[in-house]
Amino acid sequence: MIFYIIKRILYMVPILFGVSLLVFSMLYLIPGDPARMMLGQSASPEAVEQLRNKLGFNDPFIVQYGSWLLDILKGDLGTSITMRIPVTSFLIPKLINTLILSAGGLIICVVIGIGVGVVAALRKYSWFDRIIMFLAQFGANTPGFWLAITLMWIFSIKLGWLPSSGMYDVRTGDTFTGLVEHLILPSFATATVSLAVIARLTRSSLIEVLNAEFIKTFRANGISESKIIGKHAFRNILAPLINMIGLQIGYLLGGALFVEVVFNWPGIGSQIYASITSQDLPMVQAGVLFIAISFVVVNLINDIIIASLNPRLKN
Incomplete structure (x- = not known):
């Protein structure tokens, strides 16, 4: 029974990996610029670009995903854009x-x-x-x-x-x-x-x-x-x-x-x-x-x- 439970848990790993990949891809599917939303519509293009660089939005997809997944494993799901809370x-x-x-x-x-x-x-x-x-x-x-x-x-x-x-x-x-x-x-x-x-x-x-x-x-x-x-x-x-x-x-x-x-x-x-x-x-x-x-x-x-x-x- 213990072996069966371990086997089922191992089966969960690729499923959860695929789920995390799909969830992270929402960043590219939802219209709008997260950096622009965080700073507001009145922010200058320079400020928006600076925040994008700071948050890693200009990094390659795989780099952004790896960083996000590492934060998830640490229990950090990010900060709300509108409420500014964890x-x-x-x-x-x-x-x-x-x-x-x-x-x-x-x-x-x-x-x-x-x-x-x-x-x-x-x-x-x-x-x-x-x-x-x-x-x-x-x-x-x-x-x-x-x-x-x-x-x-x-x-x-x-x-x-x-x-x-x-x-x-x-x-x-x-x-x-x-x-x-x-x-x-x-x-x-x-x-x-x-x-x-x-x-x-x-x-x-x-x-x-x-x-x-x-x-x-x-x-x-x-x-x-x-x-x-x-x-x-x-x-x-x-x-x-x-x-x-x-x-x-x-x-x-x-x-x-x-x-x-x-x-x-x-x-x-x-x-x-x-x-x-x-x-x-x-x-x-x-x-x-x-x-x-x-x-x-x-x-x-x-x-x-x-x-x-x-x-x-x-x-």
């Missing part, structure tokens, strides 16, 4: 907020998705099954930002049941109750597509297992249906289910970026959006890098969990 210390709390939102979405899609999928499998081809699969098909094709706006309009503006923006109530402060209330709508908006995918996978996998010969043997031996489903059938769909959940965590991280903007959630997604509009390149680069690294780490953990459930996958 990017790392500013973005880490934002990343934590995004992880909280993604965790809320994960809980919703796992609990409801698996629960609904199991019930639909046990009542296959019933009206309940057809309705659930229709809703799952609809949810899987619904854009997260559109659903976020719809949920906000219904439950915040029209019904007034839940808050429409922010992470805490400014009147009560940073309380757990306030966090949960503000988390419900963006979590549902983030989780809808993943919930639909997990529900459909749970249903199809469970139906297939329940039709297997070994399940028929258990039934013939008089084993109760609840024990067959809970102990034997569900265990056989656990590995593909965990694999899909791991993939959906990455989707939740990506989907949360758009939902954050709609609900004004103070996460890394809303910060990336604000940094793009203000052309704060170091902040954009660091934000994208944080999300990419989080996705890679989540997939590593997912692979390790699956390997622990199925030793044959460790080779």
